[in-house]
Amino acid sequence: MVVVQIAKSQNCNFVFKGCINDALNSEHLDFASVTILELNKSTETDEHGEFEFDGICAGSYRLKVKHIGCKDTVFSFKVPSTKRVVFKIPHSEINLGEIDVMDKRIEMKSTQTENKLTNEELEKGKGQNLGDILKNVSGMTTLNSGGTINKPMLHGMQGYRLLIVNNGVRQEGQNWGNEHAPEIDPFMAKRISVIKGANAIRYGSDAIAGVVLVEANELPDTIGTIGEVNLVGLSNGRTGAANAMFEGNFEKIKGFSWRIQGSLKQGGNIKTPNYYLTNTGINEYNYSYGLGYHRKKWGIEVYYSQFNTEIGIFRGAHIGNLTDLQNAIERGKPADSNAVFSYKIDRPNQKVAHELIKGLAHYHLASKWRAKLQYAWQYNARKEFDLRRLTNEERTTGIIYPDLDLYITSQTGDFVLEHDNINSLRGQFGLSGMYQENVYQGRFFVPNFINKTIGAFATERLVKPHHEFEAGLRYDYKNLQSFFYNLNNVWSNELLQFSNLTYNTGYIYKPNQKFNLFVNAGSAWRAPAPNGLYSNGIHQGLASIEVGNNQLKTEKCLNITSTAILRLKRLNMEVSVYTNEFKNFTFLNPGKEYQLTVRGAFPVFYHTQANANISGLDLKSEINISKYFSTSLKAMFVRGWNRSINDYLMWMPSDRGELTLNISLPESKFLKKPKFIIQNQYVTKQWRVPTNTDFASPPNAYYLLGLEIASNVTFQKQEIKLSFSATNLLNQQYREFLDRFRYFADAAGTSYNLRISIPFIIHQKKTIKNEINNQ
Amino acid sequence: MKSIINKLKTIVTLSTIVLVSCKKDKDLSPLPAPVNNPPELITSVHLTFTDSSNTTLVKVFKFRDPDGDAGNPPVQKDTIKLSANKTYSLAITFWDETKTPNVDVTPEINEEAKDHQVFFNFSGLTINQFYLDKDANNNPLGLLNKWRTKNNGTGAVNVVLMHQVDVKNGSQSSGETDASVNFPILIQ
Numbered sequence: 001m002v003v004v005q006i007a008k009s010q011n012c013n014f015v016f017k018g019c020i021n022d023a024l025n026s027e028h029l030d031f032a033s034v035t036i037l038e039l040n041k042s043t044e045t046d047e048h049g050e051f052e053f054d055g056i057c058a059g060s061y062r063l064k065v066k067h068i069g070c071k072d073t074v075f076s077f078k079v080p081s082t083k084r085v086v087f088k089i090p091h092s093e094i095n096l097g098e099i100d101v102m103d104k105r106i107e108m109k110s111t112q113t114e115n116k117l118t119n120e121e122l123e124k125g126k127g128q129n130l131g132d133i134l135k136n137v138s139g140m141t142t143l144n145s146g147g148t149i150n151k152p153m154l155h156g157m158q159g160y161r162l163l164i165v166n167n168g169v170r171q172e173g174q175n176w177g178n179e180h181a182p183e184i185d186p187f188m189a190k191r192i193s194v195i196k197g198a199n200a201i202r203y204g205s206d207a208i209a210g211v212v213l214v215e216a217n218e219l220p221d222t223i224g225t226i227g228e229v230n231l232v233g234l235s236n237g238r239t240g241a242a243n244a245m246f247e248g249n250f251e252k253i254k255g256f257s258w259r260i261q262g263s264l265k266q267g268g269n270i271k272t273p274n275y276y277l278t279n280t281g282i283n284e285y286n287y288s289y290g291l292g293y294h295r296k297k298w299g300i301e302v303y304y305s306q307f308n309t310e311i312g313i314f315r316g317a318h319i320g321n322l323t324d325l326q327n328a329i330e331r332g333k334p335a336d337s338n339a340v341f342s343y344k345i346d347r348p349n350q351k352v353a354h355e356l357i358k359g360l361a362h363y364h365l366a367s368k369w370r371a372k373l374q375y376a377w378q379y380n381a382r383k384e385f386d387l388r389r390l391t392n393e394e395r396t397t398g399i400i401y402p403d404l405d406l407y408i409t410s411q412t413g414d415f416v417l418e419h420d421n422i423n424s425l426r427g428q429f430g431l432s433g434m435y436q437e438n439v440y441q442g443r444f445f446v447p448n449f450i451n452k453t454i455g456a457f458a459t460e461r462l463v464k465p466h467h468e469f470e471a472g473l474r475y476d477y478k479n480l481q482s483f484f485y486n487l488n489n490v491w492s493n494e495l496l497q498f499s500n501l502t503y504n505t506g507y508i509y510k511p512n513q514k515f516n517l518f519v520n521a522g523s524a525w526r527a528p529a530p531n532g533l534y535s536n537g538i539h540q541g542l543a544s545i546e547v548g549n550n551q552l553k554t555e556k557c558l559n560i561t562s563t564a565i566l567r568l569k570r571l572n573m574e575v576s577v578y579t580n581e582f583k584n585f586t587f588l589n590p591g592k593e594y595q596l597t598v599r600g601a602f603p604v605f606y607h608t609q610a611n612a613n614i615s616g617l618d619l620k621s622e623i624n625i626s627k628y629f630s631t632s633l634k635a636m637f638v639r640g641w642n643r644s645i646n647d648y649l650m651w652m653p654s655d656r657g658e659l660t661l662n663i664s665l666p667e668s669k670f671l672k673k674p675k676f677i678i679q680n681q682y683v684t685k686q687w688r689v690p691t692n693t694d695f696a697s698p699p700n701a702y703y704l705l706g707l708e709i710a711s712n713v714t715f716q717k718q719e720i721k722l723s724f725s726a727t728n729l730l731n732q733q734y735r736e737f738l739d740r741f742r743y744f745a746d747a748a749g750t751s752y753n754l755r756i757s758i759p760f761i762i763h764q765k766k767t768i769k770n771e772i773n774n775q
Numbered sequence: 776m777k778s779i780i781n782k783l784k785t786i787v788t789l790s791t792i793v794l795v796s797c798k799k800d801k802d803l804s805p806l807p808a809p810v811n812n813p814p815e816l817i818t819s820v821h822l823t824f825t826d827s828s829n830t831t832l833v834k835v836f837k838f839r840d841p842d843g844d845a846g847n848p849p850v851q852k853d854t855i856k857l858s859a860n861k862t863y864s865l866a867i868t869f870w871d872e873t874k875t876p877n878v879d880v881t882p883e884i885n886e887e888a889k890d891h892q893v894f895f896n897f898s899g900l901t902i903n904q905f906y907l908d909k910d911a912n913n914n915p916l917g918l919l920n921k922w923r924t925k926n927n928g929t930g931a932v933n934v935v936l937m938h939q940v941d942v943k944n945g946s947q948s949s950g951e952t953d954a955s956v957n958f959p960i961l962i963q
Contacts, residue, residue: 278941320938320952327948335942335949387940387951389883391815487846538844545845597844598817600955 013569014079016053020045020065030421030463032067037074040118046465052513055569057627072221115139116193123721124708126755127232127241127265130186134212137194139576139618139636141653144739145179146314147237147270147748148282149350152182153738154194155578156614156638156652157209160529164212165203167303169358169376172410172436176446176531178740183307183354183380185286187230187243187263190217196561197520198459198472198504202416202428205455205476205502206526208557208580219257219292219301220249224764228757230263236751237280238341239267248762255294262287268343272746273733276339279312279346297364307354312345317744318387321600322695325543328744329696347385347400355379368420378410405441410434427460438530446531447484453477459504468508475501478527484534498527498554518563528552532586532607538597543695545595545604546588552609556583573621585612587642587649590692610644614652627664634658639688647690654686654698654737665711672719674711681706686737696743702734721757726750816843817880817954819870820934822855824863824922838956841872854959859927864907865920867893869936869954881918890940893917894947899930900960914943930960 016036020029028049035042036053038061045051056079065073115137117125125133131142131150142150143158151158164171164182174180196210203211220226225248232241247259265284269276288305316334319325328335358376365371383402394400416430436451459472477499486492504522535548561578589608594601616638624630635657640649658681665674681704689698708725731750735742819839826832834856840849857863871878884891888910894917895904903923906915934957937943939950 315940318951320950321955323955324951331948387938389815389880389887389938389953392883392886395883395886489842536845547845595845596840596849598820598838598840598849598954598956599844599952602844 013054014056014058016056016077016079018051020049020051020067029067031426032065035064035066037062037064046463048465054513055624115195116191122190122192123755123757124723124725125186126230126243126757127234127239127753128186130182130184130189130214133186133189133192134194137192138574138620138634139616140194141636141656141738143178143651144736144741146277146280146317146739146741146745148267148280148311149179149181149313151178151180152212153653154209154212155580155616156640156649157580160206160526161208162210162212163200163204163207164214166214166356167216167305167358168360168374169356169378170203170410170412170434172378172408172412172434173352173354173380174382174406174408174446176529179313179350180382183309183352184214185263185284185288185305185307187241187245188216188261188286188288188305189214191215196559197506197522198461198470201457201459201472201474201502201504201522202430204432205474205500205524208524208526208555208559216259216261216288216290216303217247219259219290220247221257221294222764223249223251225762226760226764227762228759230758231754231756233754234267234751235753236748237267237270237282238343239265239282241265246762255299257292257294258290260287260289266343269339269341270748271341273731273749274746275333275337276341277745278315278334278336278339278342279344279349280314281312281343281345283310283345284308299362301358301360303356303358303360305354305356307352309350309352310345311350311352313348313350314741314745315346315348315387317741318348319543322543322602323600325695325743334745347387349385351383351385351402353379353381368422370418370420372414372416372418374412374414374416376410376412378412380406380408380410382406401442403443404445406438406446407440408436408438410436421463424463425460426463427458429458431456443537444485445535445537447482447534449480449482449530451481451530452479466510468506468510470504470506470508472504472522473501474503475499476525480527480530482530482534494550496527496533496550500525500554500556514567516565518561518565520562521558521560524557524559526555526557528555528586528607535607538599538602539605543602545602547591547604547606549607552586552607553584555586555609557581557585570624571621574619576618577616578618579613579615582610582612582614584609585642585649587612588693589645610642612640612642612644612649614638614640614649629664630662632660632662634660642690645690648688650690650693651738652686652688654684654688654701656681656683658682670714672712672714675709677706677708677710677725679706679708680704683736698737699735699742702732702736703730704732704734705729719759721755721759723753723755725753725755727753815871815878815880815883816873817869817936818843818872819851819877820954820956821868821870822934822958823866823868824855824857825866826858827862827864827921836958838958839872843873852958854961855932856961856963857922857924859924859962861924863922863924865922867918867920867934884936885916885918888916889914890938890943891916891953892937892939892943892945892947893920894935894937895920896933896935896947897930897960898933900928900962901925902932902960910943912943914945924962927962929962931957932960933957 020032022029030045030049032045033042034045034051041053043051058079060078062074062076117136121136129150131152134140134152135142139155141153143153144150152162154162159175166184171182173183193213194210195213200207200211227246230243243263245261249257263286267282269278270280286307290303292301316336319328356378360374362370362372384404386403412434414430414432416428418428420426433454438449440448453476455474455476457474461470480496481493483493502523502525506520509517532552533548533550535546539546558581561576563576566573586607586609588605591604591606595604619635622630622632637655638653640652642649661678663676665676683702685701686698706727707729708723710723713720713722728750733746736747739747818841819837822836824834836853836855837851838849839851869880869884871880889912892915905921906917907919907921908916910916935947935952936954937947937950938953942949
């Protein structure tokens with residue numbers, strides 16, 4: 001039963017309150033997710049089943065109610081005419097429909113806020129890579145190798161310190177390289193969020209910075225077949241991308257649902273304001289499918305995805321020794337001044353394939369207990385080709401061997417037991433294991449290894465009306481056996497074992513709807529990575545020798561994060577401060593002497609450990625000036641300090657802010673939600689750099705202007721989402737500190753971008769729609 | 776409640792079987808050593824000087840780092856010892872000593888002559904150097920040279936092999952360095 005009360009004040013300041021009860025036994029349903037679809041506003045019911053929205057304008061809306069074990073239910077209401085409604089929502093197990101809605105993700109609000117991308121942000125990022133899309137999350141930047149390789153970075157931490165979970169499975173690839181971007185098709189992703197705290201413990205102990213969850217939508221539970229087509233064109237690089245997705249639920253086989261999705265992308269040489277960047281094209285094809293079969297008390301799902309990419313590496317960034325690098329820096333622009341546009345991808349380049357197969361089963365043990373079992377197999381093949389002389393064999397056969405050739409196969413198994421509200425407590429318990437094999441061919445950089453890990457975790461959350469507490473505990477054991485040629489060229493191996501305990505505690509103070517305070521403290525640890533232990537060689541493109549250290553210890557981190565959220569009539573604000581205190585923070589420390597080779601002398605960087613601290617502040621605020629104007633401000637500040645040598649940490653983002661002005665344009669019969677957006681981004685100069693580590697002084701501050709005009713166009717009942725935007729509209733010449741190619745060339749110039757999204761329904765049976773009875 | 780516990784038992788047992796069976800290891804048998812040899816490297820530079828007034832007088836000077844970049848330091852760094860006021864022809868060869876038998880990489884450089892050039896940077900003394908070979912575009916290559924020595928003295932030469940795809944223009948500052956070796960010189 002839902003009781004909705006509307007309290008009237010000003011035109012756009014209605015309060016919409018309600019209470020959700022079980023239709024059968026009148027029990028309050030807590031943790032139900034309630035969303036006003038038109039406004040994309042969500043909240044959760046409290047332990048009395050109550051929820052409240054304020055600042056609602058007059059109009060017609062639809063409300064979606066989600067709860068574990070329930071079918072999603074949508075009903076319509078009008079503001080302010082609806083005064084009181086009676087509405088039934090079936091919940092208890094006896095009343096469960098024939099088909100159970102399985103993986104209704106328990107959107108556990110953590111004591112650290114979850115940073116989720118909105119649909120608009122996802123829409124706006126279509127055709128970009130995952131790293132670029134993730135930049136919309138507050139605190140997130142990317143570590144780039146040119147315009148096409150972007151590694152997500154949260155609070156200055158990336159690579160092994162930031163865990164990416166692809167459809168519930170830890171993404172396992174060659175994560176050690178700065179030029180190894182995540183192998184995930186962004187078109188597949190319909191939900192992208194960043195989590196920290198006890199919630200993140202479930203995915204591993206090594207998520208020092210946090211966990212990025214990238215997920216497809218849940219398989220449909222509505223009978224019918226629907227689909228979506230996306231088309232993207234970007235003028236810079238003359239990039240085109242297309243994606244198609246179909247999903248459905250059979251009427252004949254009850255509980256059987258499916259989805260199939262595929263995307264293609266091709267781009268050519270990127271243009272900076274003054275020149276083209278030779279060999280910066282990209283070629284990508286990806287596909288995925290999912291199948292689900294859900295019965296009353298159990299369900300199974302299978303998911304498969306494949307990611308294939310070929311990325312050209314900017315020719316001018318390919319260097320042989322330190323002199324070449326210094327020449328490139330002094331020249332200030334690429335040597336190849338006559339570069340033209342081309343889609344051709346030559347050496348140097350990367351070819352990467354990633355395959356994932358996942359099976360998931362769940363079972364309702366009792367009304368409040370569920371068990372989940374998941375198994376996943378992943379295969380990642382990475383081939384990197386250098387621009388070098390071909391051997392006679394290669395010249396005659398035409399088969400060119402990659403210089404770096406790596407295969408990593410990972411199998412993961414997870415078992416999770418979760419319980420719904422029992423005495424205001426909700427929790428999860430689980431076991432997880434991984435077996436991983438890495439094999440290399442060609443040039444040595446990381447060894448062959450067998451990595452075995454096993455972990456167990458438990459989290460519980462206590463929810464009271466104005467307070468919430470949460471605690472999590474996890475234990476992991478890791479066994480790493482590495483195989484490599486030692487200095488005497490003998491094939492040898494070494495076994496290392498690590499184990500550790502991780503904990504997390506959190507508290508939320510929520511005196512009212514307007515103000516929430518989150519405090520979270522936790523630990524994390526990360527065993528040294530194989531490259532840190534054993535690498536020994538020239539890092540291509542960096543003109544430096546990297547030397548591993550097999551005495552590296554476990555990197556440990558203590559984190560405290562506090563977030564305050566303010567929700568007022570015209571102002572929404574979120575401020576987050578955090579500090580990470582590291583013991584054995586692993587970094588590359590420049591040595592004092594150069595190493596002589598046949599290519600000249602190279603600086604040597606040693607994998608070294610130190611005590612370090614990374615702290616910072618994220619700010620996000622939104623001001624609704626009027627019905628038509630709103631503005632938002634985002635800013636981030638990160639400070640990294642190496643306590644052992646009293647110097648800054650390398651590759652920390654400089655302070656940056658983004659001011660956005662949103663203008664809603666008047667709607668018409670054909671145009672729905674038309675809007676105009678002006679985006680201003682300002683990035684300061686990073687002067688906080690360690691001494692003797694960087695090859696060039698940090699680039700200057702820069703300002704970027706972006707514009708977007710977007711609308712939903714209705715044409716003969718078919719809705720089409722259209723967006724036209726311009727990035728770097730002023731064709732600003734700039735270089736970003738976090739771009740490893742900043743030594744060689746400028747960043748991309750203006751790009752005009754067109755995005756079209758067409759969602760369509762092939763056939764669909766009406767969902768249970770409960771119209772509200774006005775009383 | 777009892778039934779829940781029973782169900783739980785079954786599930787935990789089942790999942791333990793799945794988890795453990797995935798983790799079956801192969802008695803820690805070492806993973807195979809890589810089969811494809813790494814692509815050819817340049818580990819050594821050989822300079823062969825022939826006195827043009829007496830072609831039986833041949834001197835060879837070497838720079839050798841047989842295990843390639845990184846790893847152990849170079850094992851041989853010869854000093855070029857030549858006579859004053861003489862003309863020598865100089866042939867340069869580049870070798871990969873990580874392979875058995877050692878591979879002469881010079882023919883491959885010759886094959887891609889239009890993308891390569893050898894440069895000489897003298898310091899401390901004056902030696903006149905002339906290119907004797909050319910690529911298909913009539914640009915100098917530098918595997919064959921003529922050196923004319925002057926007075927007695929000491930100095931050094933930095934011999935650089937540049938790989939210059941699309942950017943070969945007679946300047947040493949574009950492209951990437953394939954080899955860069957310093958030889959001390961003694962003219963007596």
